[in-house]
Amino acid sequence: MRGVVMHAPGDVRTEEREDPVIVEPTDAVIRVAATCICGSDLWPYRGQDPVNQPTPMGHEYVGAVEQVGDDVNVTKIGDFVVGSFFASDNTCEICQAGYQTHCVNRQPGAATGGQAEFIRIPLADGTLVTTPGRPDPELIPSPLAASDVLGTGWFAAVAAGAGPGKTVAVVGDGAVGLLGVLAAKQLGAERIIAMSRHETRQKLALDFGATDIVTERGDEGVEKIKELTHGLGAHSVIEAVGTQESMMQAIRSTRAGGHVGYVGVSHDVALPGEEMFFSGVHLHGGPAPVRRFLPELIHLIWDRKIDPGKVFDLTLPLDQAAEGYQAMDERRATKVLLTF
Amino acid sequence: MRGVVMHAPGDVRTEEREDPVIVEPTDAVIRVAATCICGSDLWPYRGQDPVNQPTPMGHEYVGAVEQVGDDVNVTKIGDFVVGSFFASDNTCEICQAGYQTHCVNRQPGAATGGQAEFIRIPLADGTLVTTPGRPDPELIPSPLAASDVLGTGWFAAVAAGAGPGKTVAVVGDGAVGLLGVLAAKQLGAERIIAMSRHETRQKLALDFGATDIVTERGDEGVEKIKELTHGLGAHSVIEAVGTQESMMQAIRSTRAGGHVGYVGVSHDVALPGEEMFFSGVHLHGGPAPVRRFLPELIHLIWDRKIDPGKVFDLTLPLDQAAEGYQAMDERRATKVLLTF
Structure with missing residues (x-):
């Protein structure tokens, strides 16, 4: 089969790889219908995470079940399924509480790399969710978005307590932040402030339900959020970047008693205890339990109530994955979909 | 009147001071029935916070209203009242959401120092809660505890999500931690693990409802909590110390999806973002909105359902306040009540 492999920072190739096979009796093998490139794939691409050996890439996928192991009872061959970046048994106490990304048996979700024609999925019964049928081709981007960026933005909005009567601010205009806007809208938020200085992303944010755009960042961004909220700060703030600046911007934009939902993977972040203490905010986040949602x-998506697939602004064949990485790295694309 | 003044670290004196008077029309003056020494009073006593000038001490009090300003409408002269360490209007949006310690008009609660015969209380109508009557002398320690340590322990237990079916661990065996145990019990927690290596405090914790005692600290303490919770960690952890070690002990003792309620004032604490992110816990805390509770x-207390006054293990006349500070500093006393 064809699959995407990172050989070194900046060096991504689509090459011939061995077809995955069932290893554990709880595995399934999926024939991928569409996959995509994640913001987190850029960390090793940019050399911010090490690439110690040629690494199969990708963890977002939708597709049809091709093979199942002997202990797979729920997932059937032919099912069209969505999974996410962690495999989970969905039965342990942690899963049952809705934290499948912390499952006591969790494993990487796309064991053999999601940017490929076929993937082996561990713990198939717990991990995969079967859709009501094979989607029309034009619908496919939306369940694919659900696999990670929508599920993550949704978790952030839930963690931030977005809901009726609430003002939600969103720090970060990447795919996750934009879908956090969509989630806040669906959850009934009254006002949604997207923080973005990129015109096309502002447009998509407004399309997804943002009511206000703030272009300022850092302390100026915080001041602007306060101006818009009678000096109090937002009830709910989604943090979808993961830097020290974005995290502090999120905390300082939140009113006392409000909630910060953070899903940007924190690299080199240290939260000052005293400021956190006196802020009086709630903090919750981490790797999103997409499986819950x-x-x-x-x-x-099937009811056409949301259209998260709009977040993909570039579609390329798998063989041109390298161009997709480059486009995202240079911010020419928000999110790249890979087809076959 | 007589009042307690700190002149320098370690130098606390009960001395003659001017009687407080109504300054703002929203003020009340209270004749104090009992007051006490707070763990946070030890910060300047130990030189960890500066003492730049002779400072009237104390912020916990119960007493009878002696005078009210022209704009005080709810609180009446003669009412027996409890207040706490912040004065709040109890009408702003933040107060109405239950975060009175972050009131847009907040002020220090005992403007003229609570360890005194009389105190001026700002924003009396919002700040003071009138009791069903003057308590019997033997009951007085309990509403006094409600003024800070019980209210703070209660907030920590609520922030930690303590409730039916939950295992709650408590980091810190000072008055707040012990009353966090009492709060968790009242909130219906199934199992309450007190972390303490002091025999008398262990005994009080058991008395307040603890089901288990863990004497280990740091990583060993975390391991012990995991052993007691099928390797998962507690659902709810109360952090009532405020050091880097205690904060990390609390976060690491909490299962993914669980809640840390932190009320130990964080001095020199920095939370590592990446560990926090991957822990998947909820964090909430800060200065407790005692007024809410x-x-x-x-x-x-009036129904004799709880007896938080037991946390006082030394009672001294106000004139011997210096001895009270010393006893708490040397950990000979958990909490010192001052009488007249």
């Missing part, structure tokens, strides 16, 4: 998200 | 706490 998948059934609901698929339902909303 | 006072009506309920007074009710429980």
